[in-house]
Amino acid sequence: MDERYSRQVLFPGIGKEGQDKISEKHVLMIGAGALGSGNAEVLTRAGIGRLTIVDRDYVEASNLQRQQLYTEEDVAEKLPKAAAAKKRLQVINSDVEVNAIIGDATPSMLEELVKDVDVIIDATDNFETRMAINDVSQKYRIPWIYGACVGSYGMSFSIIPGKTPCLNCLLRTIPMQGLTCDTGGIISPAVQMVISHQSAEALKMLVEDWDAVRTSFVSFDLWRNQYTSLKMGKAKFSGCLSCGEERTYPYLDSENMTKTTVLCGRDTVQIRPSTQGEISLEKLAGQLSTLGYTVKGNPYLLSVEMGSERMVIFNDGRALIHGTKDLTHAKSIYQRILG
Ligand SMILES: [Zn+2]
DSSP states (O other): OTTTTHHHHHSTTTHHHHHHHHHHOEEEEEOOSHHHHHHHHHHHHHTOSEEEEEEOOBOOGGGTTTOTTOOHHHHHHTOBHHHHHHHHHHHHOTTSEEEEEESOOOHHHHHHHGGGOSEEEEOOSOHHHHHHHHHHHHHHTOOEEEEEEEBTEEEEEEEOTTTSOOHHHHTTTSOOGGGSOOOSOBOHHHHHHHHHHHHHHHHHHHTTOGGGSOOEEEEEETTTTEEEEEEOGGGOOTTOTTTSTTOOOGGGOGGGSOSEEEOTTSSEEEEOOSSOOOOOHHHHHHHHHHTTOEEEEETTEEEEEETTEEEEEETTSOEEEETOOOHHHHHHHHHHHHO
16 A cells, blocks of 8 residues: 555655545546546546546447547447446556446436535536536535547646636636537547646645646647646636526526437437436347347447447436437437337
């Protein structure tokens, strides 16, 4: 144990006291894609006490170029990312308690999860979830670290309730390129750079070195050799609905969460059922096979081939329809299978 973290303890910013703090802290990672994988690995190796990872997707071949926790075996097994991440992280550091949650980080789920969380890391790929994280962070006064990347471009910002502006404040001044979905591809070094910014900030927060936390909004383009750091002190907006005097936390209203979404940069539509409840994947697999569908699965999901489309169903009734961006068409496929 002592040997394991010796280099980190030698670092003056952390020391023995900081290491003890890290080992008692709980980080909530929203997303287990590229940013989630990297941040989770850094924190697991650093000896975080507890790590909760939420992700709605499963591992595919196109993830392997940059999502460092996953292997070809995970692709072959179609393992949900949260489950595959947990498996890998526990091999890296068995002292860390890893909770894997396979599902969509809805506002209500976030409110459930944040109760004893010290820091939230944004590793999502969509605006809707980020704004919900932002509101949860303000409501429960938990710091969070925004991060986004696309192509060779990336950005990060640390949000401490009561101290810094929030993401909703920032939207008034910064064009958030990374908040919108991009299909232009991505290189792994851009991901790694954002991971470095986010995980370094997380370590500062976990050892409670609040003065060291970066107050500027950082962005860079590794291909164009650009690096900018914008001071954000004046961006705090007193009328902000997320962090201002008359806050309403607009993004925690579940009615605002769309039930059907086209996933970032992919020919994939996600459909969430309007009612909560587990479905029996085994039973469904049996029924679909009888109807002549080719069905494959694991304990977490079922994959159903349907001509040019493929539907993946999770046991909470949520489904991903691959091969289309047409919401109406995707809904009709969903209804055909899950009625
Ligand atoms: Zn605000």
